[in-house]
Amino acid sequence: MAVRPLDTYPPRKSDLHSENPQMPRLPGAGALPARRPRQAPLTMKPKSEAAYLVRSVPYRDSDLIVTILTSGSGVVSLMARGAKKSRKRFGGALDFAKLFRAEYAAPREAGLGTLSSVELLCDFPKTVSDIRRYAVASHFVEVVRGLAREGEVSGEPFSLLDGGFRGLEAGGDPVSLLRVFQVRAVSLMGYSIAASPCGACGETLSEESTSLSGSVLYCASCAPQGSARISAGAVKTLRSASSLDFSSLGSLRISKKTEEEIGGFVEKALVRALGGEPKSLGQLHQFLSIDL
Ligand SMILES: [Zn+2]
Numbered sequence: 313m314a315v316r317p318l319d320t321y322p323p324r325k326s327d328l329h330s331e332n333p334q335m336p337r338l339p340g341a342g343a344l345p346a347r348r349p350r351q352a353p354l355t356m357k358p359k360s361e362a363a364y365l366v367r368s369v370p371y372r373d374s375d376l377i378v379t380i381l382t383s384g385s386g387v388v389s390l391m392a393r394g395a396k397k398s399r400k401r402f403g404g405a406l407d408f409a410k411l412f413r414a415e416y417a418a419p420r421e422a423g424l425g426t427l428s429s430v431e432l433l434c435d436f437p438k439t440v441s442d443i444r445r446y447a448v449a450s451h452f453v454e455v456v457r458g459l460a461r462e463g464e465v466s467g468e469p470f471s472l473l474d475g476g477f478r479g480l481e482a483g484g485d486p487v488s489l490l491r492v493f494q495v496r497a498v499s500l501m502g503y504s505i506a507a508s509p510c511g512a513c514g515e516t517l518s519e520e521s522t523s524l525s526g527s528v529l530y531c532a533s534c535a536p537q538g539s540a541r542i543s544a545g546a547v548k549t550l551r552s553a554s555s556l557d558f559s560s561l562g563s564l565r566i567s568k569k570t571e572e573e574i575g576g577f578v579e580k581a582l583v584r585a586l587g588g589e590p591k592s593l594g595q596l597h598q599f600l601s602i603d604l
Contacts, residue, residue, distance in 0.1 A: 361385060362433060363414040364473055365406060366457045370396065378406065378427060379457070380414055383470045387460045390416050390427040405432035409440050409449050409477065436481045445480045447599040448490050451592040452476040455497050458586045471558040472496055479562025487600055488566040491575060494582045495553040496561070501585040505550055505578070510534050519544035527580035546573040576604040 359382075366387070367379035376395040381387055395402045405412040406427075411434040418425040439445045452473055460469040476493045480486065495505050509516055512534035521532035525539035535541075549570050556564060566574075583589045596602070 358415060358417050358428065359385065360413060360415050362470075363388075363412060363430075364453070364470070364477075365408055365410070365412075366453050366460075368406075368408075374398075376406075377424065380416075380427075381456055381460055381470050381473060382414065383467055383474075384465070385418065386464045386466050386469065387457075387462045388416065388418055388425060389462065390414075390418075390425045392427040395427070401429040403430070403432060405430045408453060409436045409446075411435070411474070411477070436477050438483070439477065439480045444486050444599050447592070447596050448486045449477060449480055451490065451590060451596050452493055454590045454592045455494070455582070455586070458588075458590065459497055459501050468500055468558075472500060472561075475558035475561040478559070482562055484562025485565055487571055487575075487602065488564055489562055490596070490600070491566055491571065491578050492553045492556060492561045492564050494578045495550060496556070496558070498578070498581045498585045499554050503581065503585045505529075505554060505581055512536075517547065519547045522547050524577050527577060527584045540573075542573050542577075543570070546570050550574060550578075575602065579604065 361382040361384055363380040363382040365378060366381050369377045371377045371391070374394050374396045376392045377389065378392050378395070379387060379389045392402065392406065395406060404410075410432060412430040412432050414430050415428045416425055417428070436449070439449050456469045456473045460466075472493065476489060479489045479492075498505055510531035511528035512530055515531050517529055517531055521541075523530045523532070523535035523539040523541045525536050530536065530539060545567075549564070549566055552564055553566075579593070583593075597604070
């Protein structure tokens, strides 16, 4: 018969809730007092990271289940207890288009960690007060949510979103930023648009004789019927967009003519890479008067 350590006898109410004393204990568990706190099982030591909110779902009366995109740990899902009410711990910082420092305990394995508090680092007032910029920002959030996988530790999706928000706030042209962001998002998902060889023969594409069909670029000899020749300037723009540093996404201005050539192509490539069309796309076209 298993003997309970004296310091947990009589069993406290919380112990009775967390385990049944009649149950045989698991091998190796006998030496440990049954005192594991119920609320945060198997948590790692607290983390503190810059993050953006990418999803928020109400839970019970006062809690939120949030998904944040962090600067160093990728996407993390957390329970924010009392977040609907506690302005002290969460202020107005736990919101879309806000950069905050998140103090949280991540779960050791799959499951929810706990968000303890957030502190506002930076907000984007010009972006959220302009409907066109806000539509682009919402699209950015949806795209990074689609490309960043939980458990994948990479800072790149965070840097992409951060660069996109900063470019919008600094007054960058929304349509140019949108395309540059989409090109970079597609390459983060492993599909290089501009550095890619011909979709049929694998030859390096020349700026002078590149054609596109759907979401694929072709050299002059492989271009299928119905494909459209694109200008050297458009190929150059695609190349520049894919090599831009995340912090200078807003520095590339895409002309109206080039946008007409590459806009639809970049979107098709994005939809193909994501495996589906982002919901934000239709609204975005409406607000930015994009007619593909
Ligand atoms: Zn070819």
